[in-house]
Amino acid sequence: MTGAPPTTGVHHFSPTVSDVEASAAWYTRVFDLDRLPGEARHHGDEDGGYAILLLDRRTGLLIGLHHHDGHHGGAFDEQRAGLDHIAWGVRKRSDLDAWARWLDEIGVPHSGVIDKAARKYSAIVFRDPDGIQLELFHRNG
Template identity: 60%
Template sequence: MTSTETRPALAGFHHFSATVSDVEASAAWYERVFGMSRVPAPFPHYGDPDSGYGVILLDPGTGLCIGLHHHRDNTGEPADERRCGLDHVAFQVPSRGDLEAWASWLDALGIAHSGVNDTDDPMPYSALIFRDPDNVQLEIFHMDAPG
């Protein structure tokens, strides 16, 4: 096979970045909810460093990163998955029991959520849904491995 017939390698999911209305408030929220550590230096926007910056949060156990971005021209509208852009982000957990633990964790933090939802349509999975301070929908997700 030639290189154009085979998809290049992927190693996993690295990060997601969201534009937020208040970088400091959002960083504090994500640090509290996900227990992530903030990378000390802000990151300028690639190709347009004068437009704003990003703050990066890192989970050292998994390597997952969350970028929270300030844009100079942001009008502060809340996120809405019904418009073009990000619909939601889902974080995988090893077992359904972990979803119950997350529901308890969010309860302890006073964060509203859907409770654990189980479905078989169109395939079996379970999800816990909640929102960040800018209304970005987040999910904690479990699906048994096929087979």
């Protein structure tokens, strides 16, 4: 075999959150997601917590917001080992302008559109209720 077998892309994103219901409401509102019924117990730790599942019907991306009974607390920090951020791609640069207007409309603080001509990308940076950095990203050219 030469090279890794193919994938179909990112299937799901599963952050641990401090308040699963507040985060579910936030992600649902910001990304226009559908909440799936029930709770998903943690594989291998069925008694230690659960996830609420949210589906983006346009792309098929699943977001599993995890509650752990043994959550240690503390704020998210991308400078520790683990997740730095996750980015959603958009098709056109003008889609970022539409996202900036949407985030303003629903009261989500954000960076505004950042254009990095030398690096050939544009992005918007914002954070979820736990401070997890999220981006909307467009590759220019």
